[in-house]
Amino acid sequence: MRRWMVAGNWKMHTTIGEAETISKAIKEGTKDIDKGEIVLAPPYTALYAVHKVIKDSHIALAAQNMYFQDKGAYTGEVSPIMLKDTGCAYVIVGHSERRKYFYEKDEEINEKVKKVLSTGLKPIVCVGETESEREKGITEFVVGMQVKKALFGVTDMEHIVIAYEPVWAIGTGKNATPMEAETVHRFIRHIIGDVYGDSVAQNLQILYGGSVTPDNIGALIAMEDIDGALVGGASLKAESFTGIIRKVAEKR
Ligand code: 13P
Numbered sequence: 001m002r003r004w005m006v007a008g009n010w011k012m013h014t015t016i017g018e019a020e021t022i023s024k025a026i027k028e029g030t031k032d033i034d035k036g037e038i039v040l041a042p043p044y045t046a047l048y049a050v051h052k053v054i055k056d057s058h059i060a061l062a063a064q065n066m067y068f069q070d071k072g073a074y075t076g077e078v079s080p081i082m083l084k085d086t087g088c089a090y091v092i093v094g095h096s097e098r099r100k101y102f103y104e105k106d107e108e109i110n111e112k113v114k115k116v117l118s119t120g121l122k123p124i125v126c127v128g129e130t131e132s133e134r135e136k137g138i139t140e141f142v143v144g145m146q147v148k149k150a151l152f153g154v155t156d157m158e159h160i161v162i163a164y165e166p167v168w169a170i171g172t173g174k175n176a177t178p179m180e181a182e183t184v185h186r187f188i189r190h191i192i193g194d195v196y197g198d199s200v201a202q203n204l205q206i207l208y209g210g211s212v213t214p215d216n217i218g219a220l221i222a223m224e225d226i227d228g229a230l231v232g233g234a235s236l237k238a239e240s241f242t243g244i245i246r247k248v249a250e251k252r
Contacts, residue, residue: 004221004252005161005205005228006245007039007124008235009064009092010046019046023053025238033058033249036228039124040235041092044078051087062090062124065098068108068115080119091116092230093123094150096167106149113150113160122159124207124230125150127188131168139166140187147188148195157196161205162188163230169210171232178219178226181208185225214243221251 014022019042030038041062042050051061063086067077083091093116094109109125116123127146129139147162154160164184169175176184185206193201208220209230220226228248234240 001252002203002205002227004036004248005039005207006036006241006248007041007062007090007092007163007207007228007230008241009041009095009209009230009232010043010236011064011097011232012043013236014042014046016046016049019043019050020053022236022238023050023059026241027054027057027059029238029242030058030245033245036245036249036252038245039090041090047083047086047088055087060089061087062092063088064092064095066091066093066112066116068111070119080115080121084119084121088121090122090124090161092163093125094146095126096128096165096170100167106146109150110152110154113154117154117156117159122161124161124163126163126165126209126230128165128167128170128210134166134168139184143184143188144191147191151195157192157200157204161207163207163209164188165209165230171211173211175211175213175216175220176208178223181220182223182225185223189225212244214240214247217244217247218251221248 038059039062041064063083066080070081093112098104113123127143129142133142189201205227207228207230208226212229212231213234
């Protein structure tokens, strides 16, 4: 059985103080949970503070982005070595907000995925179609291309996590139905199987993201190919994030 994961993407929210308060409450509220994986992705400025709260605990740290060089004259960028130094184990790569607002392309996402892996960190690779792509019936084509391009040349699949986040479901309160999500998750597993073989595909963690709440996670996690969630808004309140984690731990 694949291990579940619930990751909280705090996006551009929280001061250091707020991040410490939320992470302490999440740590306290989940201290009895000894399976699966809980991940917090605060903004860069709060990474080290959250690391100090969760180090030696059952919770892992993630960054929301990075640049694919170790160091150099790249004003404003942060390297994976720096992220490892702050205690990160994971990096979210290719989130749709980065694709949309910062024009990240599949080729750059692929560079990032490879760099994250070669630094000894694990990428959470985000893919997902827009509303108009879904309406045109090209969801699988779009998601399939994103997956293949993000993983081009990657051999180390053991450390990859994929998050399927339909763009139309992010921050809208309109989550994909469990069956809609399951169909795409199964498709992703299928194309990974084609490229890497069945056992790699069966071991791959695929998370769902997009308006996940304590109320809708139960039906999503009951699906065979949904291994957890990448949570935005509901991860900013310890009570709702803990509620999601508890539901997942209960069902898996
Ligand atoms: P919401 O849970 O706020 O819809 O955000 C999902 C997301 O983008 C997580 O990366």
